[in-house]
Structure formats: C-alpha cells, structure tokens
Amino acid sequence: MCEKEKCGQAKCGQAKCGQEKCGSVKNPPGIICVTNRALCIVPFMEQLRKVAEAGFLRVILREKDLSLAAYRELAEEFLHICRENGAEGTLHTHGEIAIELMARSLHLSINDLRGWKRKHSSKRFENLGASVHSVEEALEAQALGADYVTAGHIFPTDCKKGIPGRGTDFLSQVVNAVDIPVYAIGGINSENLKMVRESGAAGACIMSSAMTAENPAFLVDELQRIWDEFPID
Numbered sequence: 001m002c003e004k005e006k007c008g009q010a011k012c013g014q015a016k017c018g019q020e021k022c023g024s025v026k027n028p029p030g031i032i033c034v035t036n037r038a039l040c041i042v043p044f045m046e047q048l049r050k051v052a053e054a055g056f057l058r059v060i061l062r063e064k065d066l067s068l069a070a071y072r073e074l075a076e077e078f079l080h081i082c083r084e085n086g087a088e089g090t091l092h093t094h095g096e097i098a099i100e101l102m103a104r105s106l107h108l109s110i111n112d113l114r115g116w117k118r119k120h121s122s123k124r125f126e127n128l129g130a131s132v133h134s135v136e137e138a139l140e141a142q143a144l145g146a147d148y149v150t151a152g153h154i155f156p157t158d159c160k161k162g163i164p165g166r167g168t169d170f171l172s173q174v175v176n177a178v179d180i181p182v183y184a185i186g187g188i189n190s191e192n193l194k195m196v197r198e199s200g201a202a203g204a205c206i207m208s209s210a211m212t213a214e215n216p217a218f219l220v221d222e223l224q225r226i227w228d229e230f231p232i233d
Contacts, residue, residue, distance in 0.1 A: 031220055053217060
C-alpha cells in the first residue's frame with residue numbers, strides 16, 4: 001500500500017511503494033519556472049510579476065551571468081514580488097545571499113552543493129534543490145541533503161544548442177534511483193510533457209515559454225491540465 005498519508009498527495013514519495021514520487025507536501029507534483037531575463041519580450045520585472053501570479057509550483061531566479069551585487073539587488077525585489085503573490089521564490093547559486101535575504105529555498109548545481117555542505121553542516125533552508133545530469137549525481141545530491149533534484153536536459157533545447165537531450169529513459173533511471181522528487185528540465189513543452197509524466201517524474205521545469213508567455217497563468221493551467229490527464233497507476 002502506498003503510504004500517501006506521509007505526503008498528503010495522491011501519490012506517495014516512498015520509492016518502495018512503486019508509485020509516482022511526490023516527496024512531501026513541500027515538493028508536490030507540478031510545474032516549475034526557471035527564469036532567464038534575456039528571453040523576455042516585456043521588461044523582466046513585469047514578466048516576473050505575471051509569473052509570480054501564475055501558480056507555478058516554484059519560481060527559480062537563475063540569472064547566473066549577473067555579478068554578486070546585481071544578483072542580490074534583483075533577488076531582493078524578486079523575493080518581495082513572490083511573497084506579495086504567495087509564490088515560492090527560490091534563489092539560485094548564491095547561498096549567502098539567500099541566507100541574508102531570508103529566502104526559504106535555494107537551488108544549486110551539484111558542484112556547488114558539494115561546496116555548500118562542506119561549509120554548512122546544519123540545514124539552512126526549508127527546501128534545497130540540486131541540478132543533476134546523471135544517476136550518480138542524483139544519488140550524491142540525495143546523500144548531501146537535497147530535498148529534490150532537477151534532471152536534464154531531457155529534450156533538445158536552445159539553451160544547450162547542438163547537445164542531444166538525455167531522453168526520458170535517463171529520466172526514468174534517475175526517478176527510480178532516488179527517494180526524493182525529480183523534476184525534468186530541458187526542452188519541455190505541451191507536446192512532450194506526457195512523456196515526462198510517464199517517466200515517473202514529480203514535475204517539469206520550463207523556461208522559454210514562461211519567459212515569453214503573455215499570460216503565464218494560462219500556460220500553467222494548460223500544462224497542469226495535460227499533466228493531470230495522464231495519472232500514473
């Protein structure tokens with residue numbers, strides 16, 4: 001029997017139950033937005049406000065090209081917008097800024113997660129995520145205390161031009177290897193989301209469509225509708 005009481009979701013996060021993983025209440029199935037201001041058609045802060053209102057599971061402020069000072073300034077405004085709209089705002093890479101601004105969640109590369117855990121033995125965030133690109137990295141992230149991982153890139157994407165996607169077989173392998181929620185990333189859209197769902201992932205991350213959508217709330221509703229159409233038994 002699936003121990004769904006432990007997570008409050010329709011599908012349990014326990015690997016041994018053989019059902020789709022949701023992890024816990026704080027990492028349920030859903031769609032995550034990862035930002036990239038270079039893609040925006042309208043001013044970035046305008047798009048951020050629309051994204052924060054749209055109902056994404058979380059919004060990750062990536063923007064890795066910014067200087068530390070510029071990222072901090074942007075992160076402060078970003079977190080304010082997210083809190084104002086009840087969105088889960090997650091900072092990326094800069095853990096010390098996340099602590100300073102009292103962010104609830106942080107997302108790191110697997111390499112940054114290694115360094116972070118060497119410096120910080122205690123848990124500093126309600127939610128700590130990591131980007132992984134292999135089953136081994138996913139297992140390592142879990143051992144290092146990650147609450148969830150993003151695995152990719154799954155499909156071809158302009159962000160990784162010329163590099164083939166790892167595919168849904170890879171995604172299934174990661175899902176089956178760890179006990180924490182796995183969110184697919186890379187080239188995901190309404191046409192291939194069903195394949196992500198069938199791989200057992202807890203959800204999917206999108207960037208380009210979220211950054212260019214005139215109505216991100218409609219986008220979230222559409223993707224969630226597709227996701228819910230294909231329950232995993």
